[in-house]
Amino acid sequence: MMTQRIVFCLTLMLLTVTGAAAEQPNILIIFTDDQGYADLGCYGNEKNQTPRLDQLAKEGTRFTCFYAQTVCGPSRSALLTGRYPIRSKGWGMPASEITFAELMRESGYQTACIGKWDVSNRKPIVDRMPNAQGFDYYFGTLGANDSGGVSFHENNEEAGSTRDMGSLTTLYTDKAIAYLKERRDPERPFLLYLAHTMMHTVIDASERFRGKSAGGLYGDVVEEFDFETGRLLDTLDELDLNRDTLVIYTSDNGPWNQPKYTEKKKGHPEGSIFWGEAGPLRNGKGSCYEAGYRVPCIVRWPDRVPGNRVSDAIFATIDFLPTFATLCGFEVPKDRRIDGIDQRDLLLGNRETGRKNFYFHEAGVRQGKWKYLISDAFFHGYAVERDRKKVDELYDLQTDIGEQANLAGKYPEKVSNLRALMQVIEAGDKLDPTANRR
Ligand SMILES: [Ca+2]
Secondary structure, three states, rough: HHHHHHHHHHHHHHHHHHHHHHHHOOEEEEEOOOOOOOOOHHHHHOOOHHHHHHHHHHHHHEEEEEEOOEEEOOOOOOOOOHHHHHOOOOOOOOOOOOOHHHHHHHOOOOEEEEOOOOOOOOOHHHOHHHHOOOOEEEEEEOOOOOOOOOOOOOEEEEEEEEHHHHHHHHHHHHHHHHHHHHHHOOOOOOOEEEEOOOOOOOOOOOOOOOOOOOHHHHHHHHHHHHHHHHHHHHHHHHOOHHHEEEEEEOOOOOOOOHHHHOOOOOOOOOOOOOOOOOOOOOOOOOHHHHHHOOOOEEEOOOOOOOEEEEEEEOOEEHHHHHHHHHHHHHHOOOOOOOOOOOOOHHHHHOOOOOOOOEEEOOOEEOOOOOEOOOOOOOOHHHHOOOOOOOOEEEEEEOOOOOOOOOOOOOOOOHHHHHHHHHHHHHHHHHOOOOOOOO
């Protein structure tokens, strides 16, 4: 009798575990580098042809108010940990940070990172490299390609180098497809984080795409990225993974479009235009104005995330960790401040509102339609606008997406409330008595 009961209990546990596993979606994150808000057809670009990403947007939800961070390393640490870079430390992300890959692995996922890492100070510091931060498999470059070359690691081992920047989008896509077809265990859900080096300068496209786009060399790179992303999506279809896979496409920061940088940049084919478009947004990469932070984001999960939907809810890369917690079945770390919020209901169409506020690194805060910037707002050097006056700035993003009309003088109380909110967010762990126990 006792034996029968034990067998029954074990069967029930097994069913529960199996049932839960069947519900766990695969997660595919396609992360581009320095791609502008308005580089894709579905975000209003009329020169670059992006049929595959436009189709992805039709099949899923396209977000128009999605925030990454303003530069590479900080953006990646925020994405991986759900924590603003003031806490997750960007390029210097410490080993003690907990990534969603670590948490997903504990809940039964197999995990892979392919492409640009950029949170171990661009160095092979083993305890801060992908294998130590939750990824079973890694192939890619630890840093950026500013010099026109990259060297690769496969897991913790050196794996060659190249100066052919036009080969990288295909190379990473091939590695991602090989992971899905050959390395992956079909019996377990997967996380695949594919972080492209393009469209970060020094840019180039392969011969097949070079010289083809009306958008110049930059357009060639965008179009090659679109084509290669299509090839990866076709692989999901081929392997019958489409319906069980949540696909996220976004960029790490806005376009590197400032003359202070681009006029000096060497290494590109002569005469090429190599920066992306921010559409109606002000400034670009490195700036706390919208073009620095606001990037394209498309999410597809057939029959779960509504298709043909455009959402202007405030949503951010930091929200993925808590959202994955709900979708994939793990606990959000409780020993530290997590800045992201669970956006499952927004994704699934059960809710149309998103974040109440969003913090701009050492620069300001948005709450609802209001965006406030302190007088001494932080900009990376190339992004400093020559004529910007050092004064408080307040914008109504609902009516002024280009941040042209400073309303700080008109609404002093709003300025003071937002300044206080910014201080609360910055205090973070210091206000949390349970912080830093780990
Ligand atoms: Ca970047």
